[in-house]
Amino acid sequence: PGKDKGKDMILLTKMDKRPPNWTFVFAVDVARSGSVSADYSVAIGIAYNSISQEKQICYFWRSKGLKISEQAEEIAEISKNFNHPYLLVEQNNMGQDMIDELTDKYNVNVEAITTGAHTTGKNIKKEELIRFLISAFEHEKITIPRGDEYSREQMSILEDELTKFCAIPTPAGNELFQGVGAHDDCVIALALANRATQTVGIPFAVTLGPGRTQAGGVYSALLQATRGESDIEKMIKLGIIK
Numbered sequence: 750p751g752k753d754k755g756k757d758m759i760l761l762t763k764m765d766k767r768p769p770n771w772t773f774v775f776a777v778d779v780a781r782s783g784s785v786s787a788d789y790s791v792a793i794g795i796a797y798n799s800i801s802q803e804k805q806i807c808y809f810w811r812s813k814g815l816k817i818s819e820q821a822e823e824i825a826e827i828s829k830n831f832n833h834p835y836l837l838v839e840q841n842n843m844g845q846d847m848i849d850e851l852t853d854k855y856n857v858n859v860e861a862i863t864t865g866a867h868t869t870g871k872n873i874k875k876e877e878l879i880r881f882l883i884s885a886f887e888h889e890k891i892t893i894p895r896g897d898e899y900s901r902e903q904m905s906i907l908e909d910e911l912t913k914f915c916a917i918p919t920p921a922g923n924e925l926f927q928g929v930g931a932h933d934d935c936v937i938a939l940a941l942a943n944r945a946t947q948t949v950g951i952p953f954a955v956t957l958g959p960g961r962t963q964a965g966g967v968y969s970a971l972l973q974a975t976r977g978e979s980d981i982e983k984m985i986k987l988g989i990i991k
Contacts, residue, residue, distance in 0.1 A: 758894035760903060761794075761807045763830040770800045772949050773807065773834040776941030777824060778934045779844040780813055789813045790820050791938035792827060793907075794834070795891075797946045804885060804946060805892045809903045811935065817843060821850035828857045837862055837945040839937070860948075862941065873944070875937075876923075879914070881947075882940040891943070907935045 764773060773796055780790040794808030810827065812820070824847070828836060838844050838851070840861040851857040864875040885891050893908070894900040914936050 754889075755892045755895045757896050758805060758892060758900070759896040760809055760894055760900045764832050767796065770798055772797050772799065773831050774837070774942055774945035774949055775808070775827065775831070775834055776837040776839075776938050776945050777844075777847065778839055778938040778941060779817075779820070779847045780934070781843060787813055789932060789934045790815065791934045792824060793935070793938040793942045794827075794831065795942045795946060797949060799949070802888075802890050803892065804890050804943065806894055806904070806907075806939070809907065809935075811903075811906065817846045817850055821847055821855065824851060825855035825857055828855070833858050835945055835949055836860070837941050837948075839864060839941060862944070864937075878940045878944060879936075882936075882943050885943050907939065910935045 773794055775792060775794045777790065777792045780788040789811050790813065792808070792810040793806060796805040796807040797803070808827065808831070810823065812823070815823070824836070828834065828851075836851075836857060836859045838848050838859055838861055840848065840863045844861065848859055848861050851859045863872045864878060893904050895904065910933055914933060
């Protein structure tokens, strides 16, 4: 796809009509506290094509300083507008309170996931979650909407976080993924939404072992050649992320 990929797509406010091979998935990264000075809570929706594996970012919500009950009310309204799609919420921090509120009060189709040190059950390593996201960008499966001013404005927030998200070597020789800026909430929400597509469709990444996924050919080689810079930032420069 050319650099104009996404130029005709916009963020949605409610579900649009699509062929049956398209489905909507959502994910929420919940702020660690409800104070105004805390992280943002971010919800991202993806329209997913189970045949082509295309993933179009279709919804973006970002807020802070809201009580869990207020956030749950917002998410429940989003769920209603998209015909109650599959929703993945990180269970860490205040996520469990959000899950309880969404389930008990609004009957939302929500599932919990924990980004911990183990990968059993509904747990997944944060590094593996981010590698799944990098793989999707690497294979040009994710489309960022740029069709109107609002979409471009909102996606600039996401893109800014993506460019500041780096793989940092650890003393043990592993990699630790984290944002070098003040926030990485949007990146985590997108990674969770990308993960949610595996639940409603065919998995897109083949795990080769702890923290490793299938190589991405020439793009993988290019990325490996310039370690130390943000993988996602390099993809933007290489034109992989459109």
